[in-house]
Amino acid sequence: MEESLEQLQARHRKEQRDLVSRITQKKKNATKKTRKGVNDECAELERQLRLRQEEELRIFHGQEEELLGAEEDEPAAEPPSTTDDISSQLASTTISSPPPTRPPSQQQPEPGKKRNRQKERLARRAAEVEAASERAALEASTMTDHRGGEKKRMEPIFSSNNLVEHEIAPDGHCLFSSFADGLASASIPLASSSSANIDTMPKVEPYKIVRRTAADYMLSHGDDFAGFLEEPLEEYARKIRDTAEWGGQLELSALANAYGVEIRVVQDGRTEVIVPSGEMGGEEGSEKEKKTVWLAYYRHGFGLGEHYNALRRKEVAT
Template sequence: MSDSEDSPLQALKAAHSKEKKELQAKITALKKSVPNNDKKKKKEITSEIEKLEKDLKDKHAKELEELELKFEVKINEAGDAKHDTQSNGEIEEKVSKVSKKQKRLEKKAADSKRREEAEAEDEAAAATSRATHESESIKEALEKRNLKLYDIAPDGDCLYNAIAHQLSNHSKRILSGANLRAMAADYMKKNPDEFSPFLTDADGEMLNDKKYKEYIQKVEAPSAQGGEWGGDAEIRAISCSCSKRIEVIQPNGQVIVFGEDLKSNDPIVLTYHRHAYALGEHYNSTVSAAAN
């Protein structure tokens, strides 16, 4: 079937062209939404883009095949009306071929859907297993310290809110995640030599002065406004700024300590989670197991 033979084909190709342009615009927006130093988020966005491209390609192929089938049916119907010399058997044979082709397409689509559902179920089961193992490991580590988990909302500001929660408990001053972001940004701004050599952009390159300043701005901004998610660098900055030892319990029970030289009987203790939350990496706070 050529473009000149049937105008619906031209209309469908025009619609496909428009959808491709819209997808490209969406892909560009997704890429721009990824923070420069967030490799995990970049990987997630890359996977999402690949799926979007594949879904659109499959959709276009299916629509073209369906149009081809409709066109063949039209030819058969036209032949039935215009060519009295054509036998009913010949017409039925052509319709049968179209019907078989449609059934093959439907079977292929059904098989593909079943595979995708099975893969999704397997991935969900694996994720649940990883999350359960992680949760049990962290709970065991906390019990040894006579501590229990204190949930922090997984909103992109979890690290700062978790530290703010504990610092507020350790003193009479009520602090917020925004206060901790400002504290980290100020310390990193004043001590670039301590941090810039260990920070990279999305391409793995060290940050120059301009990019380092931009990174600091993202440290200070809340996540809802494009702020950078907190990590090791920001924990170290906060530890140095407030002269407080910070210990982070990992899923395997290992403890990462920031401010090793700071002796404290009352350190800040956080928990780090890789699989327990849909958004990905997450920090929670802790409280005494005796607390209500």
């Protein structure tokens, strides 16, 4: 039994709801390491469903056009309208005629006048599109602005510490790019004492230098990091050094120690402080002024989810 347009559209909506449920469950079960792969898989599932449904609609409309062509070959009191002038006729009817008491699909044709089924289908589709747009607008108006909420709670900390935010691309390197920007703002060289040979390397992006520094420190202090990993330290360090693997708490700790700096991460209304391991208890009376790198951390509001932005002192912001 062939589906009507309403049945086809109802099935498509159900398939879309089912896919949303599957994607939601997949993303809830994703870990930090698998999140990118899960996002790619979900995008592919959405793409395949969209293409299949579009193809089914094209086939359905093609069959309807064949049936319409057969109907138009029959003698009628009035010649049917062509596809080219249907849109203008529909617009004219909507503007100049009084509102119908019943939907177009339910109106009875005038005696002696052939019913224009294609015109009725176009009217139904236009109404469905308008209704879908209204539902989408209503849903968008009720969605929580997570990123805006996080930013609002961070702004008092930015203001009290004379900081201004600098946007970093959400490309998987954001922690390392933000940290490199913070080093530059604090006038700290990218080449740490543990990676002095970087000065002899060809010109590279700053985040790559920061990645290599973090990986080298973790390898040279394996006892401090291996216990937190689910894979061999060497393999993990290779990914941190050579890929777009996300950085987190372990990398922040490695960078604080490698560069001898205090890292302050502003997140959702509070500030987390990471200090070099030798300064956990605090060093009072130090003659050397401690350098600080500030970062802003977001859980929501970016395409990849979690994200770091750089924070600069206002006097050095550009």
